[in-house]
Amino acid sequence: MTDRPALHIEDLRKEYGDVTALDGVSLTVPEGSFFGLLGPNGAGKTTFINTLVGLVRKSGGTARIFGHDVEDDYQEARNAVGLAPQEFNVDRFFPIREVLEHKAGYHGIPADEATRRADDALKQVGIYDKRDTRFDWLSGGMKRRFLLARALITDPDLLILDEPTAGVDVQLRHDLWELVTDLNDRGKTILLTTHYIEEAERLCDEVAILDSGRVRAVATPAELKDRGTDRIVVELRSPPATLPDLLTGDDRVEAVDLDGHQLTVTAREGGLVAPDLVRELDRADFEIVDLEITRTSLEEVFVEMTRTDSDDDESGGDTRTQRDAADAASGSDGDDSPPDRQVASDGGVL
Numbered sequence: 001m002t003d004r005p006a007l008h009i010e011d012l013r014k015e016y017g018d019v020t021a022l023d024g025v026s027l028t029v030p031e032g033s034f035f036g037l038l039g040p041n042g043a044g045k046t047t048f049i050n051t052l053v054g055l056v057r058k059s060g061g062t063a064r065i066f067g068h069d070v071e072d073d074y075q076e077a078r079n080a081v082g083l084a085p086q087e088f089n090v091d092r093f094f095p096i097r098e099v100l101e102h103k104a105g106y107h108g109i110p111a112d113e114a115t116r117r118a119d120d121a122l123k124q125v126g127i128y129d130k131r132d133t134r135f136d137w138l139s140g141g142m143k144r145r146f147l148l149a150r151a152l153i154t155d156p157d158l159l160i161l162d163e164p165t166a167g168v169d170v171q172l173r174h175d176l177w178e179l180v181t182d183l184n185d186r187g188k189t190i191l192l193t194t195h196y197i198e199e200a201e202r203l204c205d206e207v208a209i210l211d212s213g214r215v216r217a218v219a220t221p222a223e224l225k226d227r228g229t230d231r232i233v234v235e236l237r238s239p240p241a242t243l244p245d246l247l248t249g250d251d252r253v254e255a256v257d258l259d260g261h262q263l264t265v266t267a268r269e270g271g272l273v274a275p276d277l278v279r280e281l282d283r284a285d286f287e288i289v290d291l292e293i294t295r296t297s298l299e300e301v302f303v304e305m306t307r308t309d310s311d312d313d314e315s316g317g318d319t320r321t322q323r324d325a326a327d328a329a330s331g332s333d334g335d336d337s338p339p340d341r342q343v344a345s346d347g348g349v350l
């Protein structure tokens with residue numbers, strides 16, 4: 001253990017010609033944490049990682065890995081990191097154990113130690129029996145496991161996983177989750193980029209949402225979810241003739257909607273608003289048949305944070321009854337101006 005954060009990034013910038021890929025990123029990743037970097041396509045995640053490992057030269061700012069500057073102290077910084085990249089950039093013509101031995105040798109590890117480490121890493125990721133097979137001949141899932149083994153060969157303190165479960169089946173995804181959780185439990189700091197919100201929610205202590213090269217938020221998944229709106233749906237025994245006056249003045253409430261027997265309240269901190277709602281309905285002599293709270297998902301918060309102005313304009317089809325425009329505006333976060341980009345959301349994969 002060191003007393004330095006695994007990553008300390010200040011005002012990191014990268015321009016590719018006219019394209020600003022990183023627009024002043026500042027982040028601290030504590031040692032031992034499991035940190036998620038989320039962002040839509042083109043947000044700058046890979047550029048960020050590549051800057052850390054010397055594949056991209058930054059245009060400005062500073063980045064330190066366990067206190068080592070990624071450019072001035074390149075070798076120390078690089079030796080502290082194991083990277084499992086998104087792309088399969090592996091020498092395809094050698095048996096995979098040899099590929100690992102070469103990698104260890106490159107980092108100055110003596111030959112017999114390199115062989116021992118290669119075997120350990122392959123056992124750890126569960127593909128030791130494929131040690132004499134060429135990379136090309138591995139299945140897609142085994143290739144992902146191999147990239148992880150390669151990242152582990154130098155026994156790095158910081159493991160960077162760029163979309164480690166992209167395109168793998170559910171079983172393998174769960175196996176990989178177990179494996180990286182175990183590595184984190186044994187002290188490795190993990191930086192994970194992912195499009196799978198469920199993955200971030202399950203694994204990460206903290207996540208940063210990156211969009212258009214800027215950090216939109218850093219928080220625990222639970223904190224982020226608290227920023228979204230929940231839905232409290234109440235089934236009433238007899239439908240009121242008009243929408244009753246409920247929860248007036250509660251600034252957590254964004255909308256109250258009545259549809260026959262069903263009353264829907266859209267609010268932040270739904271779990272805390274619900275008891276107040278029940279009390280008010282009770283006082284007004286409404287009989288509640290059923291009550292359900294649907295908590296906002298991290299995915300919804302993510303989409304909300306990274307959606308464009310034009311998405312807002314197109315939201316006229318929303319069936320919810322906004323109490324009034326002013327309430328709706330005060331219920332929004334307000335401090336984050338929407339970035340200029342489109343986000344697609346399809347079934348949990350962003």
Ligand SMILES: Nc1ncnc2c1ncn2[C@@H]1O[C@H](COP(=O)(O)OP(=O)(O)OP(=O)(O)O)[C@@H](O)[C@H]1O
Nearest residue numbers: 016019020021039040041042043044045046047048
């Ligand atoms: N070598 C390059 N030359 C020019 N522009 C680049 C280069 N690499 C990335 N970019 C641009 O920089 C921006 C950030 O790209 P980057 O690959 O870092 O995003 P990302 O968040 O990793 O995206 P994805 O989730 O799709 O992998 C994009 O606009 C991309 O087109």
